[in-house]
Amino acid sequence: MGNTQVSKTLLTFKDIFPTCKSLYNNILHQGINQNVIKKIGLVCNSFSNTYTPNALTYNSFYSTCQKLGLYLHELKNMKEDKRKPYCNFYIYELKREAKNKSPIVVSFDDLHKKLIDAYSISGVRIPDVCKEYVSKMNDDVFDIFEMFDKLYDDFKNFKNQKTTMQDYVRLFVIKYDKILEKNKNINNNTIFEELDKHKREFDEYKQRNPYACGNDLLNCSLMIPPINTTKAEALSGDTASSVTWTSTGVLFFAIFIIMFILYNYTAFGSYFLRRRRKLRNKWYTKNKKHYELMKLYEQSQKNIIQNKHNILYNSVD
Numbered sequence: 001m002g003n004t005q006v007s008k009t010l011l012t013f014k015d016i017f018p019t020c021k022s023l024y025n026n027i028l029h030q031g032i033n034q035n036v037i038k039k040i041g042l043v044c045n046s047f048s049n050t051y052t053p054n055a056l057t058y059n060s061f062y063s064t065c066q067k068l069g070l071y072l073h074e075l076k077n078m079k080e081d082k083r084k085p086y087c088n089f090y091i092y093e094l095k096r097e098a099k100n101k102s103p104i105v106v107s108f109d110d111l112h113k114k115l116i117d118a119y120s121i122s123g124v125r126i127p128d129v130c131k132e133y134v135s136k137m138n139d140d141v142f143d144i145f146e147m148f149d150k151l152y153d154d155f156k157n158f159k160n161q162k163t164t165m166q167d168y169v170r171l172f173v174i175k176y177d178k179i180l181e182k183n184k185n186i187n188n189n190t191i192f193e194e195l196d197k198h199k200r201e202f203d204e205y206k207q208r209n210p211y212a213c214g215n216d217l218l219n220c221s222l223m224i225p226p227i228n229t230t231k232a233e234a235l236s237g238d239t240a241s242s243v244t245w246t247s248t249g250v251l252f253f254a255i256f257i258i259m260f261i262l263y264n265y266t267a268f269g270s271y272f273l274r275r276r277r278k279l280r281n282k283w284y285t286k287n288k289k290h291y292e293l294m295k296l297y298e299q300s301q302k303n304i305i306q307n308k309h310n311i312l313y314n315s316v317d
Contacts, residue, residue: 020089
């Protein structure tokens, strides 16, 4: 049971940026019922006054509380596997806002609990679907999330720039290497998968939009082209094909050996032998009749031709 729980709440860095971040940033424009937004807004106003008192508007916890509540509201109907990356983004965003706005709470876990308690009195059903993920957000994990967040922002800005491309390349090349280095402390395979996906996107963009790269960046990890997956898949296909043919050959040979043993060394052999003789005799008889019929046909044809010849000869006489 414990192993099942661990697998369900496995920390993953896959498919979070930009998908989950985009949902969060646009949560007020997802067509959520205005009554739901209003109810959550009321409890968040009280929450902000309690835990970020005297804060200016941009630094209060009101907007964060409201967006996180609506975000969790949208996750409640997702299946657990689909919800994983969204919950991982939730704990990252909650930690990021806690660092930026410093609410008066005992701990990060305490902040999450107080938010859920506030939502529970709003009259809107917001289940605590990401509870098991909160304890996984330590400082090392947060740093990698933050670097991925900035990495995707830099890549987005890079694609929109034409004059300062080199500056943005330098930014996310450095961040890419930092994530690789940071992962030595965590050793999470999904980090490598996400970096590989980013490298492929970057490489495809470079091929479509060539530019002069600085010499100091050429040896960085991100600048090394990714492994050609097409070639790898082709090799895999050839291997699978040869294995299939080999398996077929082995199966045919095995059946042949079994039939040989049954025929020569078991009681079934005599049965097969009788059947074979019967079939052979039947085939021989059938062929003999066919031969005799053909012979009769040929003879009749010869007779017809001969008769025609005799008639023609007699008429001339």
